[in-house]
Amino acid sequence: MTSTEQWTERFVEVIARASTQLAPDVVAALQRGRAEEEEGSLARKALDTILANVDLARDKWQPICQDTGTPLVWIHHPVGMSTRMLSQAFTEAVKVATSRQLLRPNAVDPLLDRNTGHGAAPGIPTVHCEEWDEDAVEVRMLLKGGGCENVGAQYSLPNPALKADRNLEGVKRCILDAIYRAQGKGCAPGIIGACFGGDRGSGYLESKRQLLRRLDDRNPLPELDAMEQEILAKANQLGIGPMGFGGKTTVLGVKIGYLGRLPASYFVSVSYMCWANRRAAARFSPDGGVQWLD
Amino acid sequence: MARLSLPCDEQTIRSLKVGDFVELSGRLITGRDAAHHWLIEQYRSEVAPYMAGSVIYHVGPVVKRHEDGSYSFVAAGPTTSIREEPYQADVIGRYGLRGVIGKGGMGPKTLAGLKEHGAVYFHAIGGAAQVLAESVKKVETVFQLAEFGVPEALWVIQVEDFPVVVTMDSHGGSLHTQVDGASKAKLDQLLGLSA
Numbered sequence A: 001m002t003s004t005e006q007w008t009e010r011f012v013e014v015i016a017r018a019s020t021q022l023a024p025d026v027v028a029a030l031q032r033g034r035a036e037e038e039e040g041s042l043a044r045k046a047l048d049t050i051l052a053n054v055d056l057a058r059d060k061w062q063p064i065c066q067d068t069g070t071p072l073v074w075i076h077h078p079v080g081m082s083t084r085m086l087s088q089a090f091t092e093a094v095k096v097a098t099s100r101q102l103l104r105p106n107a108v109d110p111l112l113d114r115n116t117g118h119g120a121a122p123g124i125p126t127v128h129c130e131e132w133d134e135d136a137v138e139v140r141m142l143l144k145g146g147g148c149e150n151v152g153a154q155y156s157l158p159n160p161a162l163k164a165d166r167n168l169e170g171v172k173r174c175i176l177d178a179i180y181r182a183q184g185k186g187c188a189p190g191i192i193g194a195c196f197g198g199d200r201g202s203g204y205l206e207s208k209r210q211l212l213r214r215l216d217d218r219n220p221l222p223e224l225d226a227m228e229q230e231i232l233a234k235a236n237q238l239g240i241g242p243m244g245f246g247g248k249t250t251v252l253g254v255k256i257g258y259l260g261r262l263p264a265s266y267f268v269s270v271s272y273m274c275w276a277n278r279r280a281a282a283r284f285s286p287d288g289g290v291q292w293l294d
Numbered sequence B: 001m002a003r004l005s006l007p008c009d010e011q012t013i014r015s016l017k018v019g020d021f022v023e024l025s026g027r028l029i030t031g032r033d034a035a036h037h038w039l040i041e042q043y044r045s046e047v048a049p050y051m052a053g054s055v056i057y058h059v060g061p062v063v064k065r066h067e068d069g070s071y072s073f074v075a076a077g078p079t080t081s082i083r084e085e086p087y088q089a090d091v092i093g094r095y096g097l098r099g100v101i102g103k104g105g106m107g108p109k110t111l112a113g114l115k116e117h118g119a120v121y122f123h124a125i126g127g128a129a130q131v132l133a134e135s136v137k138k139v140e141t142v143f144q145l146a147e148f149g150v151p152e153a154l155w156v157i158q159v160e161d162f163p164v165v166v167t168m169d170s171h172g173g174s175l176h177t178q179v180d181g182a183s184k185a186k187l188d189q190l191l192g193l194s195a
Ligand code: SF4
Pocket: A065, A066, A067, A068, A069, A144, A145, A146, A147, A148, A149, A186, A187, A274, A275, A276, B077, B078, B126, B127, B128
């Protein structure tokens, strides 16, 4: 049996990776964006700085951005494992990572109006546990910054101003509008996680879970894949560019999921993730082996 | 212009235009929410000499304290500027600032203040905490550290080749307004919403 303390240590490693090592597919997307921007343009200069920053953080194992965000984690575990233990271990891991400066003390108690100092507070971190039939534990996490969280948006269809009806075309219109409204404020180029259907809470949660996907994966559902590709292409015609300086690289990826809805509601929930798309995933087998996943 | 030394004079700042890429060197001061409240609550003569002709950087840095009592910046990316919109123009006017560094741009009140007082808004690269910390060469002194804590204190620092883009100038120009307008027109075209 692995103890709670051992799980805490394992989770600290996952958090360290998320905070300091930008995933290769995100780096590749930033490099592709850079190559497409004109020599000497503000967009290219911004991407040069971003890429230099990614390298520095990786080499020094220091946080990519000082806003280390909200830790969100999804854990799949074997039948019978205690989800309470896993949640406690992850919360403890956030505190340890904060004390080791892998995370900034980033949780404020709004009732006391005080930073808790250790990175945890009610609802922070957000831990989701789900049982599965395998005997390994799989952990997938995100660090989602505040600047980009602030530009997320939720729409209720129909939306006459956008000529958006209750159909996939309407969903597409909302997502493009959200990207326009975000401008560079979420530290563009961003990654879009979206969900249509669900309620106001579940829709946002699913939109964030979509951000766990690799940028270069393709949606297995052909309708959604087509939507993702179309929105990505159109968003990059808006000319917002890195940091909102203007340019071709506005969005690095679009990931869309859906949930069932009530007949009365049709929500489109859009989460914006900054270029510092801090993702990490690992699989822990019962013999203690660790496999890092993308 | 590619390089700018701080402090600087009004004429130099008036020559800057929206879209200029600039590398800043010299002395500047940091400040975010608590600092801006404190600066307008009353005139703070002790920090005023560090602000005249220089710029204020919206940042909540991660700072390391060394054994000899000196400090260095470990992470120093910009924070969202719009929160200081109610105070910024007054702080610029009262302390003779020549500019602001931050991210996301600011609103009409600040834009008018920049024009009136001869100052600009420099946009830093959001998220580039490590690169920007490297260009902070020295921490000269700090104000209100005990009262506000590390991220909110007013740090007087020396920077070298700190990369920024002028996104709001002293002639009423704003890159944010330009990009917003152009992208809105494109969105309307893509969605067939054009009037
Ligand atoms: S939105 Fe910008 S400042 Fe905030 S975490 Fe992301 S990169 Fe950092």
